[in-house]
Amino acid sequence: MSVTVDKRPPGRPQAARPAKGARAGRPHAAWALPGVLFFAFFAIVPMALALYLSFTEWDGLSDPKPVGLANWQKLLDDPRLTQSLWLTVLLTVCSWAFQTVVALLLGVWAAGPQRNRAVLSAIFFVPLVLSSAAIALLFYALLDPNFGVIRTGILGSSSGAFLAIVFVGGWQFIPLHTLIYQGGARQIPAVLYQAATVDGAGRYRQFFSITLPQLRHTMTTSSVMMIAGSLTYFETVLLLTRGGPGTDTAILPYLMYEAGFESYDFGYASAIASFLVIAATGLSLLLVRLTGFGGMRSTREGM
Amino acid sequence: MSHTTLPRPAKTAESAGPPRETPRRRHWSRRPNPVAGLGATLWLLVVLIPIYAMLSASLTPQEQALTENPLRPPTNPTLDNYNTVLDSGFGHLLANTVITAVAVVGIVLVLSVPLAYVAVRTRSRWSGAAFRLFLLGVAIPAQAVVVPLYLLISKLGLYDTLPAVILPTAAFAMPVSVLILTGTLRDISEELYEAMALDGASPLRMLLQLTVPLAKGGISTVVIYSALQAWNGFLFPLIFTQSDGPRVLTLGLFNYVSQFGVNIPALLASVVLSGIPIFVVYLLARRALVSGLMGVGGK
Numbered sequence: 001m002s003v004t005v006d007k008r009p010p011g012r013p014q015a016a017r018p019a020k021g022a023r024a025g026r027p028h029a030a031w032a033l034p035g036v037l038f039f040a041f042f043a044i045v046p047m048a049l050a051l052y053l054s055f056t057e058w059d060g061l062s063d064p065k066p067v068g069l070a071n072w073q074k075l076l077d078d079p080r081l082t083q084s085l086w087l088t089v090l091l092t093v094c095s096w097a098f099q100t101v102v103a104l105l106l107g108v109w110a111a112g113p114q115r116n117r118a119v120l121s122a123i124f125f126v127p128l129v130l131s132s133a134a135i136a137l138l139f140y141a142l143l144d145p146n147f148g149v150i151r152t153g154i155l156g157s158s159s160g161a162f163l164a165i166v167f168v169g170g171w172q173f174i175p176l177h178t179l180i181y182q183g184g185a186r187q188i189p190a191v192l193y194q195a196a197t198v199d200g201a202g203r204y205r206q207f208f209s210i211t212l213p214q215l216r217h218t219m220t221t222s223s224v225m226m227i228a229g230s231l232t233y234f235e236t237v238l239l240l241t242r243g244g245p246g247t248d249t250a251i252l253p254y255l256m257y258e259a260g261f262e263s264y265d266f267g268y269a270s271a272i273a274s275f276l277v278i279a280a281t282g283l284s285l286l287l288v289r290l291t292g293f294g295g296m297r298s299t300r301e302g303m
Numbered sequence: 304m305s306h307t308t309l310p311r312p313a314k315t316a317e318s319a320g321p322p323r324e325t326p327r328r329r330h331w332s333r334r335p336n337p338v339a340g341l342g343a344t345l346w347l348l349v350v351l352i353p354i355y356a357m358l359s360a361s362l363t364p365q366e367q368a369l370t371e372n373p374l375r376p377p378t379n380p381t382l383d384n385y386n387t388v389l390d391s392g393f394g395h396l397l398a399n400t401v402i403t404a405v406a407v408v409g410i411v412l413v414l415s416v417p418l419a420y421v422a423v424r425t426r427s428r429w430s431g432a433a434f435r436l437f438l439l440g441v442a443i444p445a446q447a448v449v450v451p452l453y454l455l456i457s458k459l460g461l462y463d464t465l466p467a468v469i470l471p472t473a474a475f476a477m478p479v480s481v482l483i484l485t486g487t488l489r490d491i492s493e494e495l496y497e498a499m500a501l502d503g504a505s506p507l508r509m510l511l512q513l514t515v516p517l518a519k520g521g522i523s524t525v526v527i528y529s530a531l532q533a534w535n536g537f538l539f540p541l542i543f544t545q546s547d548g549p550r551v552l553t554l555g556l557f558n559y560v561s562q563f564g565v566n567i568p569a570l571l572a573s574v575v576l577s578g579i580p581i582f583v584v585y586l587l588a589r590r591a592l593v594s595g596l597m598g599v600g601g602k
Binding site for chain 2: 026027028029031032034035036038039040041042043044045046047049050053060102105106108109110112120122123124125126127128129130131132133134137138139140141142144171174175176179180182183203224228232234235239253256257260261266269270273274276277280281285
């Protein structure tokens with residue numbers, strides 16, 4: 001791959017137009033090609049393939065057989081679809097609210113002047129050294145009703161299992177978002193607080209009138225990450241609840257996994273996957289539109 | 304000529320992390336805030352209690368695991384559980400994970416740095432389109448493509464090998480990496496490029512001597528981000544590998560659930576062991592890791 005990068009450019013631009021200073025030394029767009037092709041092959045092509053497979057019946061071994069709209073018909077008639085859609089939305093909203101509130105408060109606090117803050121920040125960091133699978137396993141081992149360390153019945157009730165997933169997700173991701181908010185809060189110019197203090201604004205007034213508005217970009221970024229991330233709670237669900245009790249925590253990706261890799265109905269799994277892609281793309285277009293995330297301008301302007 | 308690139312090293316410091324303004328603010332505004340302190344302590348307990356229970360249970364002999372109070376220190380601590388885990392191929396799992404992480408980081412850097420460079424430095428329609436493609440890619444969940452990828456991987460003859468995990472993981476780490484890098488690269492001033500262009504530097508030379516050194520902050524964030532993606536990856540290993548040979552750590556943990564069955568202390572010991580490598584990295588390179596992670600949030 002790197003060979004393409006090395007061979008392509010030398011000499012070309014300055015030979016072409018040496019006179020125009022502003023345009024000289026621009027790389028050729030072909031430099032981007034290896035990366036684009038690589039990503040397209042492993043992400044875009046499979047998406048198209050998923051759409052194709054959703055119109056077939058395929059057990060993973062023989063060749064896929066076209067069956068028209070049967071899988072989509074089945075999907076729309078599947079009561080688990082409505083349930084898991086609703087679950088996915090609820091999980092996203094609850095996780096977002098839980099993580100944003102805690103991470104925002106902790107991050108702002110950790111950016112402040114307390115002396116013991118460094119030690120505490122180090123401890124807050126600990127969940128970050130564990131992988132999602134390890135964290136899900138940790139809570140499985142703690143909460144399992146029969147052999148767990150604490151042996152509660154939490155995972156046996158549907159609301160308990162759902163809350164456990166929200167909590168475990170928060171336990172895992174809040175440290176990262178705390179760091180992000182801490183970084184954002186440190187960049188707020190101290191002058192703003194000094195001026196506010198002179199004007200007699202109290203601590204809470206300062207928080208709502210300075211800290212929160214100044215953190216809005218940070219909040220956008222962190223929220224986009226959280227929302228995109230909550231589509232990936234698959235590990236937590238698989239390891240902690242296996243979609244249970246019943247199908248009460250079977251979020252969309254879990255439903256797909258079950259259809260494909262446990263029931264070997266890959267055509268149906270592809271229909272669910274295509275649906276997931278459509279939902280995720282819609283969501284990301286919406287987020288990009290609403291927030292201007294990743295716009296073509298420098299965010300450091302005016303700082 | 305390469306010296307023309309040096310006049311403004313301050314730029315790197317700026318993009319590498321938050322400006323060091325804290326000391327000055329310290330004297331000023333805030334007295335300690337008891338409510339916030341209380342909240343922080345509360346969260347501290349939320350973090351520490353599971354970790355404490357994990358450590359304590361992992362040191363408890365298996366026979367006593369069900370009778371012991373999890374919040375009391377184990378009465379006769381033992382390392383047996385850790386030995387059980389280490390004897391069941393833990394080192395092999397760890398090696399596979401490290402190989403995966405290194406390969407993913409390498410691929411992501413080699414492919415996404417030129418991409419971000421083009422996205423920032425050329426005004427062509429194609430580069431804009433490529434950039435938007437990656438922007439959309441941020442939201443595509445890996446789960447959505449895992450079935451067709453399974454087909455592709457088997458057709459390529461990669462099923463049950465490490466590359467079957469490495470290649471898709473790298474591909475799915477690219478969108479965020481490209482976003483982070485374009486953000487950093489955009490902050491490098493145009494005059495520096497013009498100065499180098501006057502000296503007759505080729506775009507490749509500019510990339511290597513100007514862009515890469517000045518984008519260190521963004522690049523280290525990408526390294527940390529993609530290494531963590533590989534470290535955390537579970538779905539791709541679960542579906543694209545099967546045998547012991549290419550098994551990575553996360554999947555190994557999953558298999559311990561059935562292997563150890565009700566031996567919860569051993570299971571927890573494996574969780575502890577899996578966290579040690581990153582914890583060591585954290586101890587050795589705390590500053591780089593923390594500022595890199597802060598950078599994942601950008602800005």
